[in-house]
Amino acid sequence: MLEDASAKGMLAASALIAHGRGEAFDYLLGEVTTATALEATTEAAARLSEAVRPVISINGNVAALAADDLIRCSALLDCPLEINIFYRTPERITALLEHMSERKAAVADSPAPIGWEGDGEQSWAEAVNDVSILGDEPNATIPGLEGPRAKCHREGILDSDVILVPLEDGDRCEALVAMGKDVLVVDLNPLSRSAKMGNVTIVDELTRFCANLLATLITGAPSVNQEWDNLANLKSSLDEIYKNISRTDSSPGS
């Protein structure tokens, strides 16, 4: 999927390297969603569900790997998706907008997720077609960032209260937190700056996370946990890695 996306011009040159870094951490996590990650996913679902103006931020890797499930989540949350990339060029934005439009049409044409009941007034296709995909004409900037990477939409990221930013750069994550937003991060490296900056950090592989988020939104998220301790959750992910390495500590001979 990333190779195709790269060929279509959706990715910055460093995107594949960043993906590889994630793969290594996933390997150390055992390539499974841990109970710790599932707790964070549930908390993210709760915060998105209770948000007044939720938004999902999409970069190249996210669009390549998880467009369909995030479009479904947006339809459920009735919230916009905003294409927001670190290395913004008109060509990449255009390629990403085209890809997301194609995927939106495909998701609208596909069956509703199992368990989806809707509000009885809209069909699944209508709910999907109502999802705004922003990013083409940014009309605001994220304070504290410079140049094209600061650009965003007022009706999307700028005025949001809760923002899901999978695979986000540390600087941008920090700027969003500084704006007072509730920032939900997906990052396989529990030691990364993004992971540490986020209000809720899901240490899981993106497509597994998206499937779990979708399922939680359909069954209904619990209330927001006011006592959420993100650093404790991160430490628990680190403990998983630690355990996996110790378990294999004698395995180079196996």
Added chain:
Amino acid sequence: MLEDASAKGMLAASALIAHGRGEAFDYLLGEVTTATALEATTEAAARLSEAVRPVISINGNVAALAADDLIRCSALLDCPLEINIFYRTPERITALLEHMSERKAAVADSPAPIGWEGDGEQSWAEAVNDVSILGDEPNATIPGLEGPRAKCHREGILDSDVILVPLEDGDRCEALVAMGKDVLVVDLNPLSRSAKMGNVTIVDELTRFCANLLATLITGAPSVNQEWDNLANLKSSLDEIYKNISRTDSSPGS
């Protein structure tokens, strides 16, 4: 360097992802050459120095990152370099041969490494110009592999006794070991199949390893250690990662 190499057609699409996986392990190793890695490097230098027919195998990432120092090592060892890639296409082989020829000319034109004395008969430029770069017309196959990935040169990999294969795929590494060769592997993941298969595995970042190998070859490697315990060395690298994670275990809040 990898982005340039990718633009020149030297890399398979998955090469950048593989590099990213390595970066994550290097991060966990503290991005330094450990004492453990240096021991393995010294042992590799000893085996290459005592070899009858040493060879250095070069793939796309290796050519992109470490061509110059490996050309210098080949000049010191008086051994061929062989371009040997997993996803072999004529275009990639051509791009790699061109790159290596350019780098060989540049290394021949540059000063000899500090400490190099040569044998008094050849200039540095002559020693470098004597290095064969193989890979254009493979005339043999590695037993146990199928298709283009099995191709190699008789006067290079096939008839070698000691082979340095940085960043090698597990299958090929296994096939080379099965041929009875002394296989020296460079791999940042101490748990990878290549790392486990190799006779000497250097768990270090490629460019740091190459600089250390060159320095050791110039000062003179010790004798081969007949008692070399590769699995113990690998376990020691794993312990380094383990230690680094435990040290940062409480750091997500920092």
